[in-house]
Amino acid sequence: MRFIIRDDEEAACSYVANYIVDRIKHFAPTPRLPFVLGLPTGSSPLAVYRLLVDRYKAGEVSFENVVTFNMDEYVGIPRDHPESYHSFMWKHFFSHVNIRPSNVNILDGNAQNLEAECIAYEDKIRAAGGIDLFLGGIGEDGHIAFNEPGSSLASRTRVKTLAYDTILANSRFFGNDLSKVPKMALTVGVQTVLEAREVVAVVVGARKAPALQRCVEQAVNHMWTLSALQLHPHPMLVCDEDATLELRVKTVKYFKNIEQVARAQGFEQILPSTVRTGPTPLPTTIITDEFPPSTIPSPQPTTSRLLRATPAAEYPVRSRSPSPDFMPDRMASRINEPALLRRLTPDPEQQPQRAEPGLESSVLMSTMTMKIVIT
Numbered sequence: 001m002r003f004i005i006r007d008d009e010e011a012a013c014s015y016v017a018n019y020i021v022d023r024i025k026h027f028a029p030t031p032r033l034p035f036v037l038g039l040p041t042g043s044s045p046l047a048v049y050r051l052l053v054d055r056y057k058a059g060e061v062s063f064e065n066v067v068t069f070n071m072d073e074y075v076g077i078p079r080d081h082p083e084s085y086h087s088f089m090w091k092h093f094f095s096h097v098n099i100r101p102s103n104v105n106i107l108d109g110n111a112q113n114l115e116a117e118c119i120a121y122e123d124k125i126r127a128a129g130g131i132d133l134f135l136g137g138i139g140e141d142g143h144i145a146f147n148e149p150g151s152s153l154a155s156r157t158r159v160k161t162l163a164y165d166t167i168l169a170n171s172r173f174f175g176n177d178l179s180k181v182p183k184m185a186l187t188v189g190v191q192t193v194l195e196a197r198e199v200v201a202v203v204v205g206a207r208k209a210p211a212l213q214r215c216v217e218q219a220v221n222h223m224w225t226l227s228a229l230q231l232h233p234h235p236m237l238v239c240d241e242d243a244t245l246e247l248r249v250k251t252v253k254y255f256k257n258i259e260q261v262a263r264a265q266g267f268e269q270i271l272p273s274t275v276r277t278g279p280t281p282l283p284t285t286i287i288t289d290e291f292p293p294s295t296i297p298s299p300q301p302t303t304s305r306l307l308r309a310t311p312a313a314e315y316p317v318r319s320r321s322p323s324p325d326f327m328p329d330r331m332a333s334r335i336n337e338p339a340l341l342r343r344l345t346p347d348p349e350q351q352p353q354r355a356e357p358g359l360e361s362s363v364l365m366s367t368m369t370m371k372i373v374i375t
């Protein structure tokens with residue numbers, strides 16, 4: 001998991017906005033092969049939208065060939081209600097950029113048949129080639145989209161009853177009147193999010209700190225559905241210092257250090273993009289007796305649906321440049337003794353340059369001497 005920590009909300013959102021712009025530009029979308037972007041609502045991504053609009057107005061990015069799918073929508077309030085997610089998205093983002101209205105997809109919380117609406121939404125995502133980057137926020141109870149505590153981690157787009165905590169949190173948008181907050185919503189499922197090629201969650205403010213702690217430092221748990229990102233091959237959390245308040249100092253330092261090391265090595269922690277060529281079929285297992293026999297165990301038919309649904313092969317193959325995910329972050333690399341480091345690093349490609357034979361033995365000697373002295 002990539003975990004980016006910035007001093008404040010503005011810096012965190014600026015990182016996310018820049019990241020999205022880079023991903024779109026790198027992808028170079030066309031009408032035939034658009035970039036498919038999943039989007040959230042809420043106050044956390046507001047600055048991201050503002051900055052994306054700024055970048056668009058500065059002529060630095062175009063949304064002409066971007067297709068969007070929003071995460072969720074309330075059930076039962078009119079589409080043009082000021083607090084509907086339709087209104088939110090047009091007010092804060094879509095009406096300020098050159099996106100084609102026909103490329104915007106938002107669930108219809110007033111559909112005659114809500115179930116059918118959800119199934120059709122999944123079909124639309126699939127038909128668009130899957131989501132390239134799903135941007136998300138997080139609820140105070142750790143929910144992603146409206147996947148409230150207890151949501152199945154294999155869930156798909158569906159009707160969801162909102163948790164009391166969420167109704168309470170969102171009442172601030174409805175004049176603090178609980179009775180005005182919709183009690184149900186349509187939302188993409190946890191599995192829908194996990195199937196995106198990349199997931200980026202922006203988490204800002206001390207209110208989110210307890211949830212962030214559970215999602216980062218504790219195990220995958222349906223009570224904190226953002227924690228399911230631990231199962232994704234390319235998740236990224238971007239947060240401000242306030243959101244880290246409940247994390248251990250050690251965790252914060254660890255992730256900050258990872259980012260610093262990556263940067264020092266010339267990685268910007270951005271996935272090299274391989275242009276998508278359309279929906280990739282699920283890999284099939286071919287078992288053959290032909291020579292030479294494979295020594296790699298084939299996936300077993302008992303592999304869970306969840307794991308089969310997110311195979312690494314579905315995500316962009318990193319071919320050209322190495323990715324930070326593969327960068328060794330080993331305690332061994334901090335050892336300043338070439339001989340010992342070589343012994344602890346079996347992979348020849350990761351080994352340091354071999355030192356002069358004389359020098360090496362003198363380093364080894366001094367190590368041994370030091371050990372004797374310490375003993």
Ligand SMILES: N[C@@H]1[C@@H](O)[C@H](O)[C@@H](COP(=O)(O)O)O[C@@H]1O
Nearest residue numbers: 040042043044137138139145146
């Ligand atoms: N369905 C949305 C979520 O997608 C969002 O992440 C959450 C947090 O919103 P905020 O950023 O305003 O705290 O609000 C709602 O519940």
